[in-house]
Amino acid sequence: MTFGMGVLKGMIVTFKNFAASYLCKRDEGGIFTVQYPEEREKAIENFRNFPFLVYDGTPEKLRCVACGICERECPPKCIYIVMEMDNARKPARKPAVFDVDYGLCMNCGICEEVCPFDSIFMDHDFEVTTLDSRTDLVRHKEALSRSNEYFQKIRPLFASAIDQKRKAAEEKKKTPPQNTGGQALQPPAAQGLP
Amino acid sequence: MKETFNFKNAGNAETLEINFGPQHPSTHGVFRMVVQLNGEKICGLKPVFGYLHRNHEQIAENLPYAAMMPYTDRLDYVNALANNFGYALAIEKLAGLEVPERAEYIRVMMAELARVVNHITVIGFMLNDLGAFFTPLLYAFRERERILDLFEEITGSRLMCNYLRPGGVKRDLTDAHLAAIRAIVTKFPAFLKEFEALLTKNEILCMRCQNIGILPVDAATNAGITGPVLRASGVNYDIRKVDAYSIYNRFDFKIPLGQKGDAYDRYYVRVLEIRESLKILEQALAKIPQGDIVNKKAFPLLKMPRNFKPPVGEAYARIESPKGELGYYLVSDGTPQPWRYHVRAPSLINLTLLEEMCLGQKIADAIIILGSIDIVLGETDR
Amino acid sequence: MTFSIEEVKKELAVRMPDIKLRTIRDSLLIENPENLPRVAVFLKENPAFLLDYLSSVTGADYLNYLESIYHFYSMAKKHGPLVLRVRVPKHSATVPTLVPIYRSAELQEREAYDTFGIVYEGHPDLRRLFMWEGFEGYPLRKDYAQEDSETLETADVSWLEARGVTVPAEMKQKAQELRDSGERALAQKPLKPRN
């Protein structure tokens, strides 16, 4: 006479879960949803959302030199960069325009990976809804720039590793003092450009 | 333009043609079936594809090899890591790249976790198709959530992982990650037990699924049906064993086989496969060595390889994705972009026999059969 | 893989001497597409190979000809793959279908027909698979007129500017020139076969 036992067993399982939702904690079979605006999941460091640009100190000192590698490597082509020209019509190693279309971006993290200047990283901020996806989701340079401290805050391990790397590179650059002129300004990774 | 479907008994006044999809709660996305009904009985069924078509293959032809990796996530978005795996294997086969030990282990672990995620999700959705009001699905999602959190920690994203690289993986696993995987592996059997108590012996589920959508062995082999659907019919064909790609020959695991090849067997074979995957994960956790995670010789920068040009040639790499045999066919002409890129999508080819399986069954069965085949429209339509 | 491509070639040369074969990399090219079903039946039923499983059917465009590529495996003997390919000229791209022998070819041949325009003769239901009926052109052919992503058109420029993106002057000018000449921005086609 086992007919009906399967159904009964299933109902016991659901009843257990019903009881557990009152009695147990989240990890022990209790309610597992997170009440979003009030509660939040703990931030996961490696989480990647949309890209942002890092500056040291003031927003004018962007690390970005507008080399355009990320623009070229971006699979959905959501980055658009124009190099700033100084008065002598020479490249100023600064972006005049740096736009990221969040509507196109697919959060793959390739820009972060290919950037030789440790300038573009993936943000944790996911609340980017806007009223007009055509205009408001295109983020310009000003909106994209974030301080290094912010970067340190959201991704402490990764950012400190990057900082150490940069410090080491700077010291290395300082050690050969005989190297003068424009060449000294050349960042080491720029030689790896295709 | 008027569509034409060559139904066998078209024009019969007693039949009714119904569009299931593209907007329908249980066609798993934007799949469309034009169903010819006689009362509740199906007497003709034509699948219509392409509502999610985005010309994946041409996108690949315009992109560098490594930049295609995030797009492969979007094929079968339930288990992105398996797609990455197949694509990475194809590139490695094309370029003759070696993969370091540790990276191989990480890959296998991630692929098996993805398989677990996929199978429980599929079972949950299939039960939803059966009419259980989200309960099994949400129980499945509860456990899936733990694995997805782990994915987020390791790869940076929950679904669109973009984790594998040609010649390795993107990020190393720390001890904390390994401990988290171990915790999942130890906790999972308890959940499976609960899940099975809810479902496996349930009379209504058995009534609905047993002897529904029977797939005979010969037809299944001939139609190129792979994965759990094929194994539920009793064919012992698992590419992890047959090809022993990556390092699958180092693990001891069994292949569960069904007997009848009906929807119930497909459900249960998946449950058993989760158990085997957990076994593989246990062994991999015990054996994982230290070492590089990317082939240092080929990619010294450890970053995403730019300007990566495989030699002229072609490669076809296939893996046992949770849906079936996922194959990538690559033709290189020595430039950074592939000349031809083709995905052999299991979700698409497993639908070949959909009509035969559904004929003579009720409408409700067609929905279960579709659910038990396990398709993901991102892969079907590409 | 428990057999080599040479074995297959030898066996075929003995049994079907009229079929001309050529080895390309790890695959066999059947010179005359008409012979494909015969070869497939032979491979499926020969006890040495028993290639009962057709894994993948796909097309490829090599500019002056189209190719249809088949990957065979054996489920019974668990070996493979054997790659067969046939070449057909673009203007009359007809290949005999494998559907009567391998049902798995059904949707894949439809896909190849859809994307490359290879007509599989004898296919029971050769319709477009992903595109709608009435779609013109074959999107995966290399000469498929595809809008260029690097050259902008005037409409693109105005769209970008409306979004606050600065468009360089030379791009604008190029767009205007295109518009004046009444052409559309199309991708550059490969000039010669790349392999």
Place this chain on the structure above:
Amino acid sequence: MIRGIEFYLDMIFVTAKGWILGLLGRFLPDWMIVLASIVMSSVAILALGPVIMMYLTLLERKLIGRIQNRYGPNRVGKWGLLQPIADGIKMFTKEDIVPANADKIVHLLAPIVIVVPALMVFLVVPFGERMTAVDLNIGLLFFIAISSITILPIFMGSWASRNKYSLLGGMRTAAQLISYEIPMTLAVVPAIMMSQSLSTNTIVLSQTGDYGLRWFIFTPWGIAGFVVFFLCATAECNRPPFDLPEAESELVAGFHTEYSGMKFALFYMAEYMNAFTLCGIAATLYLGGWQGPFLPSWLWFFGKTFLLICVMIWFRGTLPRFRVDQLMGFAWKFLLPLALINILVTALWQFTSHFTAWLGSLLILAVSFWGLVQLNRTFVPEKRRYPLES
């Protein structure tokens, strides 16, 4: 005779009504008093129906949420208590979409017609001692007759929508409701036989005594009758696992696919009110209705009814849906014979002594249950073996 506080608590509604009527009696003629009594009862029912429906939806969502390890609605008001009101406002403000080719009049009529029987059934439900709105001496007959009207508006709506899904849903409804009516009616018969009355109030009164041990459910035929009745009731109000007419995964929304806004809400309301009345009748027939020790009678009634509704919700949270043919088979090949045998058992019960009656009826029911399972092999899962190969 001195009465305790519980009597006054019990009679609180009855006394209140009597007091108001008495007050009115001072300056109104007699026929006005009768009218006023009718109006008061119907207003109470008309208010009760929608309120019950609103809070049943909340209860259902909460319980299913808990079953699924989540909270359920908890944003509108404390514990989401205002959620039904928010839903109501949403329903009222939604656009009323009528398909272009629909039969507009019938499409409009169907949701209105469906609420009428759902409300009418409330008349014979004994909410408490002396709290039956109309104590008809054919109460159960009235209930069965009125509740079977539900098929008509559902079919009207499905036909008028001119939608193939709706049509299929309507066809399924007609088949399902008609089939389940029969075992349900037969399952009522034992209670009628034992209490020798069709009046709901008399049925309740015949279960008096022994601190609730005289409830019909504490007899073998009572259990069988209750189970059959309850399963049929679940099917009658289209609740899972018998929710084929609106099977979401197959027919999108079944018969109300093409309804939106308030029309949809009326269908919804009728479904929940039916669920309430059917559970109430089930409690009346087998669980002793408002009978029970210590607590006020109406509390007992609502407690039992909500317990049954919770079981229905529990079903919904657990079980997958039947298929059409299995559903029919279950009604005709399983529930119907069981209900018939149950009538036989009840008849025997009346003529034999107590101990042998227990033994005999249990034996008959067990044997017939076993026999029915043996005859209906389609309902029994196959045993399967899954070899693991390397």
